[in-house]
Amino acid sequence: MATVRAERLVNLVLCLLSTRQYLTAERIRAIVPGYADAPTDEAFFRTFERDKAELRDLGIPLETGRNSAFDGADGYRIARRDYELGDVDLEPDEAAALALAVRLWDSPELTTAARGALLKLRAAGVEVDERSSAVVEPRVRTGEPAFAPLLAAVQAGRAVRFDYRRPGSPEAQRRAVEPWGVVSWRGRWYVVGHDQDRRATRCFRLSRVVGEVTATGPAGQVRRPPDTDLLRIVAGESHGPVPPTRARVWAVDGRAQGLRRRATPVERLQLGDEAGDVLELDLVYPESAASWLAGYGPDVAVLEPETLRKTVHEIHLGVAEPGEER
Numbered sequence: 001m002a003t004v005r006a007e008r009l010v011n012l013v014l015c016l017l018s019t020r021q022y023l024t025a026e027r028i029r030a031i032v033p034g035y036a037d038a039p040t041d042e043a044f045f046r047t048f049e050r051d052k053a054e055l056r057d058l059g060i061p062l063e064t065g066r067n068s069a070f071d072g073a074d075g076y077r078i079a080r081r082d083y084e085l086g087d088v089d090l091e092p093d094e095a096a097a098l099a100l101a102v103r104l105w106d107s108p109e110l111t112t113a114a115r116g117a118l119l120k121l122r123a124a125g126v127e128v129d130e131r132s133s134a135v136v137e138p139r140v141r142t143g144e145p146a147f148a149p150l151l152a153a154v155q156a157g158r159a160v161r162f163d164y165r166r167p168g169s170p171e172a173q174r175r176a177v178e179p180w181g182v183v184s185w186r187g188r189w190y191v192v193g194h195d196q197d198r199r200a201t202r203c204f205r206l207s208r209v210v211g212e213v214t215a216t217g218p219a220g221q222v223r224r225p226p227d228t229d230l231l232r233i234v235a236g237e238s239h240g241p242v243p244p245t246r247a248r249v250w251a252v253d254g255r256a257q258g259l260r261r262r263a264t265p266v267e268r269l270q271l272g273d274e275a276g277d278v279l280e281l282d283l284v285y286p287e288s289a290a291s292w293l294a295g296y297g298p299d300v301a302v303l304e305p306e307t308l309r310k311t312v313h314e315i316h317l318g319v320a321e322p323g324e325e326r
Helices: 003-017 025-031 041-057 092-106 108-123 131-136 147-156 230-235 290-294 306-320
Strands: 062-065 075-078 159-164 173-185 188-195 200-205 209-216 245-252 264-271 274-283 300-304
Touching: 003 025, 003 041, 003 075, 025 041, 025 075, 041 062, 147 159, 147 173, 147 188, 147 209, 173 200, 173 230, 188 230, 200 230, 245 264, 290 306, 300 306
Parallel strands: none
Antiparallel strands: 062 075, 159 173, 159 209, 173 188, 188 200, 245 274, 245 300, 264 274
């Protein structure tokens, strides 16, 4: 699916999910980014019919109806009750991957279109469900200047050139890379791809990219090889598996059932006025699991390892004091 079409479908879903009213095709054309560029009415309706069929093929419950007997044309909406998922039980590594993906939504490059769609809905007099913005805007940012152009190059399938300073080297060297993806590992962002000059797979830390990133060549030429695990490349697992880290956490009685299903209770422990169990579990990526554990709030406390305990504590501080710099 082309990137432009995918963005248009996301905008359409966000629009129809954010209103309780039925929106006619003409109103959708004026509100949703991507439809206004249609050169003729016929071109718009062809595109819109394809998009509706695509959404239904994806299992999205697209409703058709009219707001009143005086409406002259059918409208469309997505009922939240039919669209939202029920409770989802994630493994620790799955939860960590989801938390990482969620971070991208707060990047200006990815939220501009979503915010614009909501503003157009309000300006058109459409009642907007405010919960929709909470669905797509978690509050974690990617601050590296190279992040946006590298992500754009990955999405477009284009090679890039940039200056890169290796650790301990005072001078930056020019690199030509075919980027496969941008991932986070241990709190830092990396681009992974094929180094054209060295003819090998390489990863580059974004904080060491100097100056501007320049995209080269036509779009669509760079493709990630199948079955390539970018995170394993960054973590160095291409040279052998990383042994899991044994973590010890405390959970208050009667809480954190998702954690308890994946851990083994080893002893009882009283923390303050609360009684609970000490649990042991193995984590392949303990740093990435910090967000998952922090999500349990005061019901869970990390005892070991110390690095994981500090990371979870910092996440809690960030939630409690979002406006302060530390």
